[in-house]
Each structure stands twice: as C-alpha cells, then as structure tokens.
Amino acid sequence: MKTLRVGVIGCGNISVMHLDSIAAFEEAQLVAVCDIKPDRAEKTAKKYNTKAYTDYKQMLAEAQLDAVHICLPHYLHVPVACDAFEAGVHVLSEKPMSIRYEDAVRAVELAEKKGMHYGVIFQCRYNTPSQLVKQRITDGSLGAVKCGRTTLTWYRPDNYYDKSDWKGTWDKEGGGVIIDQAIHSLDLANWMIGSEPVEVQSSLHNRNHEIMVVEDSAEGLIKYKNGALLSFFAMNNFLVDEPIEIRLICEHGKAIFSYDKATIEYHDGRIETVDNQTPDVLKNSGGKDYWGFQHAAQVKQFYNAVRGIEPLDISGKEALKIQKIICDIYQNNDSPFQAK
Ligand SMILES: NC(=O)c1ccc[n+]([C@@H]2O[C@H](COP(=O)([O-])OP(=O)(O)OC[C@H]3O[C@@H](n4cnc5c(N)ncnc54)[C@H](O)[C@@H]3O)[C@@H](O)[C@H]2O)c1
Incomplete structure (x- = not known):
C-alpha cells in the first residue's frame, strides 16, 4: 500500500507529538514542514531530515502532499484546512477546529x-x-449517563500568555480556559453522554489575569435531549495543575476519571479500575504530561482512514459537536464579563 506523503504546518510546542508519531509509522513519510518563523522551520526540518518551508501555500503547491497536520494558532485552523482541501490534501487539525462555529461548518462542507x-x-x-468507560456505557453494563460534572483547576500565569503572540486574545485564540484547556474534558463528557445538547448555560470571568483579555474562569450547565445534565467548572488560577476530574453518574453505576485513570463503581458493588497505557512512540518526545500520550493512536487512525482501511473516528463532522458547545458557552455567557 502507498506510503503517504505528509507535511506539518506549525513547528511550535505541540508539533513534536505529530512529528514523532509520523516518524514512528511506516504508513507515512514526512516530506515537508512549515513555520512562518524561518529558524523554527529550519531547525525542525534538520531534526527530522526533511524540507523546510516558511509559506504553507508554497508547500501545498510544491510538496505533492497526501495529508497535512495543522499545528497552528486557533484562528488559522480553518483557512489553512480549506486551502489544503482546495489543493486536494487531507487534513489532521489540532483542536479546536475553529474559533467560530460557522467557519468550522464551512470547512466540513468543503472537505x-x-x-x-x-x-x-x-x-x-x-x-x-x-475507551473502556465509553464501551461500558454503550454495551449497557454501565448504561446511559444521567448526569456528569467536569472540573479543571490549572495554572496559566500572565507570563504563559506573555510568551505567546496569539494566546489570551479573542481574535487569535478565540477564548481562554474553555476553548484551550477545558475543551478536552468537555469533549470527553459530551462524547460519553452521546445525546444532543438542547441548552448551554455559562458564566465566564477574568478573575486574575492582567495582561490577557479572555476568560480564566468558567462554569455552567449543559442540558441534553435525553434529559442528561452536564455541569462544568474550569479555571486557570490554581497555582498548580491538579488532575482533571470527570464524574459520570450512569444508570448502573458511576465512572470517575482523575487525570488519565478511571474507576467504575457499579451499583452491584463491583469496581473496575483502569490506568492509561502510555504507548512507547511518544514517551520521549518531550510532550507535557497533561497532553497525555495518545496523539500517536489518533494519527495512526487518521492514516488508516486516508488509506481506506477504516472510517475516520473523529471527523470534522464529529468534532462539530464539541465545537458548537464551545461556541455556545461563549455566546450564552450571562456574566457582565464581555466575551467578544
Ligand atoms: N491536543 C493537545 O492536547 C494540544 C496541546 C497543546 C496545543 N494544542 C494545540 O496545538 C495548536 C498549536 O499550539 P502550540 O502550543 O504548538 O502553539 P505555538 O505558538 O507553540 O506554535 C504555533 C506555531 O505556528 C507558527 N505559525 C503561526 N502562523 C503561521 C503561518 N501562517 N504559517 C506557518 N506557521 C505559522 C508559529 O510560528 C508557531 O511556531 C493549537 O491549536 C493548540 O490548541 C493541542
């Protein structure tokens, strides 16, 4: 079967998780990388023995790519994805799809x-x-989620935002703790619930940041068509990164996630505990603990889909579900703090 010719656009923090995944898989060959900062593009190209570009449009035109990984600031995800689709190139984009729901829909339609x-x-x-908890919900042993809560208490001080030319801004990041950090736990809980949200309530604040304008604190409630309720609390003022917690109260028991472990307590007294298994591929990539190590699994699944082996798990259409929730959280903010 054909080896995919792939490229990476954006050679910042997260790119190592993509680059090291690509390097580990024989399904793909890294033929180009791109960063608008020439030193980053060159350094990355040298490390991974590939060609450097500083203009992604030139890369799309020249590099005969099958697929690109988009590791860019949020506001660039949709425009770059759309340029790739127009060039006949498949896309694996970092989260979030977009900072605006309508733009994400447009990208899905174009793809x-x-x-x-x-x-x-x-x-x-x-x-x-x-994977285990989702399986226990869908096979009926845990049954449907009746209610849940997600809690994220992390620390992103002013100098975290100061170092970045896009984080902490409405126009480039599209928000703060919700769109950047809490998006993962909200996506997990929403995926587990598996019903359609019918109402999203939220209160957002910037309680403790001087140099950035987006929210550092958020809480709210999501109501689902099947009656499930999901409450959330997220903030970046905790001085340390405590493990994310998700609690799901289900028909036949409850599932409790703490960081990357989970315990399932069934009503009949049985208890199942499961730890995350870290794949070897990314153990030494220098990634952050709180990112987890499962980029490799998703990259491989994406390549399988592109090569026609299995359907794509987390397609743009699937990701629109959490994108809509995120955008509704900003849209429906009921505090005096202005989400622009
Ligand atoms: N999945 C996760 O857990 C996870 C973790 C961290 C970051 N991310 C996501 O990854 C993305 C990138 O985040 P990051 O922390 O790596 O950011 P970053 O700022 O470190 O990297 C972004 C890179 O894009 C480059 N860039 C900007 N404009 C460009 C353009 N027009 N053409 C080419 N390159 C350009 C920048 O120079 C920079 O090197 C974001 O969407 C972020 O939310 C995901």
Missing part, C-alpha cells in the same frame, strides 16, 4: 465536496480509561 478526510485531534478519547 466533503472535495472528497477529503478531515480529522480533528481529541487525543484523550484514545486514553485506555476513556
């Missing part, structure tokens, strides 16, 4: 029209505990 695969990274779904 469908051009017959391109559009994958969106939500690597936490590939954690061993996530």
Whole structure:
C-alpha cells in the first residue's frame, strides 16, 4: 500500500507529538514542514531530515502532499484546512477546529465536496480509561449517563500568555480556559453522554489575569435531549495543575476519571479500575504530561482512514459537536464579563 506523503504546518510546542508519531509509522513519510518563523522551520526540518518551508501555500503547491497536520494558532485552523482541501490534501487539525462555529461548518462542507478526510485531534478519547468507560456505557453494563460534572483547576500565569503572540486574545485564540484547556474534558463528557445538547448555560470571568483579555474562569450547565445534565467548572488560577476530574453518574453505576485513570463503581458493588497505557512512540518526545500520550493512536487512525482501511473516528463532522458547545458557552455567557 502507498506510503503517504505528509507535511506539518506549525513547528511550535505541540508539533513534536505529530512529528514523532509520523516518524514512528511506516504508513507515512514526512516530506515537508512549515513555520512562518524561518529558524523554527529550519531547525525542525534538520531534526527530522526533511524540507523546510516558511509559506504553507508554497508547500501545498510544491510538496505533492497526501495529508497535512495543522499545528497552528486557533484562528488559522480553518483557512489553512480549506486551502489544503482546495489543493486536494487531507487534513489532521489540532483542536479546536475553529474559533467560530460557522467557519468550522464551512470547512466540513468543503472537505466533503472535495472528497477529503478531515480529522480533528481529541487525543484523550484514545486514553485506555476513556475507551473502556465509553464501551461500558454503550454495551449497557454501565448504561446511559444521567448526569456528569467536569472540573479543571490549572495554572496559566500572565507570563504563559506573555510568551505567546496569539494566546489570551479573542481574535487569535478565540477564548481562554474553555476553548484551550477545558475543551478536552468537555469533549470527553459530551462524547460519553452521546445525546444532543438542547441548552448551554455559562458564566465566564477574568478573575486574575492582567495582561490577557479572555476568560480564566468558567462554569455552567449543559442540558441534553435525553434529559442528561452536564455541569462544568474550569479555571486557570490554581497555582498548580491538579488532575482533571470527570464524574459520570450512569444508570448502573458511576465512572470517575482523575487525570488519565478511571474507576467504575457499579451499583452491584463491583469496581473496575483502569490506568492509561502510555504507548512507547511518544514517551520521549518531550510532550507535557497533561497532553497525555495518545496523539500517536489518533494519527495512526487518521492514516488508516486516508488509506481506506477504516472510517475516520473523529471527523470534522464529529468534532462539530464539541465545537458548537464551545461556541455556545461563549455566546450564552450571562456574566457582565464581555466575551467578544
Ligand atoms: N491536543 C493537545 O492536547 C494540544 C496541546 C497543546 C496545543 N494544542 C494545540 O496545538 C495548536 C498549536 O499550539 P502550540 O502550543 O504548538 O502553539 P505555538 O505558538 O507553540 O506554535 C504555533 C506555531 O505556528 C507558527 N505559525 C503561526 N502562523 C503561521 C503561518 N501562517 N504559517 C506557518 N506557521 C505559522 C508559529 O510560528 C508557531 O511556531 C493549537 O491549536 C493548540 O490548541 C493541542
């Protein structure tokens, strides 16, 4: 079967998780990388023995790519994905799909029209505990989620935002703790619930950041068509990164996630505990603990889809579900704090 010719656009923090995944898989060959900062593009190209570009449009035109990984600031995800689709190139985009729901819909429609695969990274779904709990919900042993809560208490001080030329801004990041950090736990809980949200309530605040304008604190409630309720609390003022917690109260028991472990307590007294299994591929990539290590699993699944072996798990259409929730959280903010 054909080896895919792939490229990576954006050689910042997260790119190592993509680059090391590509390097580990024989299904794909890294033929180009691109960063608008020439030193980053060159350094990455040298490390991975490939060609450097500083203009992604030139890369799309020249490099005869089958697929690109998009590792860019949020506001660039949709425009770059659409340029790739127009060039006949499949896309695996970092989360979030977009900072605006309508733009994400437009990208999904274009991918469908051009017959391109559009994958969106939500690597936490590939954690061993996530897979197990989802299976126990769908096979009926745990049964449907009746209510849940997600809690994220992390620390992103002013200098975290100061170092970045796009984080902490409405126009480039599209928000703060919700769109960047809590998006993963909200996606996991929403995926587990598996029903359609009918109402999203939220209160957003910037309680403790001087130099950035987006929210650092958020809480709210999501109501689902099947009656399930999901409450959330997220903030970046905790001084340390405590493990994310998700609690799901189900028909036949409850599932409790803490960081990347989960415990299932059934009503009949049985207890199942599961730890995440870290794949060897990314153990030494220098990634952050709180990203987890499952990018490799999702990259491989995306390649399988592009090569026609299996359907794409987290397609653009699937990712629109959490994208809509995220955008509704900003849209429906009922605090005096202005989400622009
Ligand atoms: N899945 C996860 O757990 C996870 C974790 C961290 C980051 N991310 C996501 O990854 C994406 C990138 O985040 P990051 O922390 O790596 O950001 P970053 O700022 O470190 O990297 C972005 C890179 O894009 C480059 N860039 C900007 N404009 C460009 C353009 N027009 N053409 C080419 N390159 C350009 C920048 O120079 C920079 O090197 C974001 O969407 C972020 O939310 C995901």
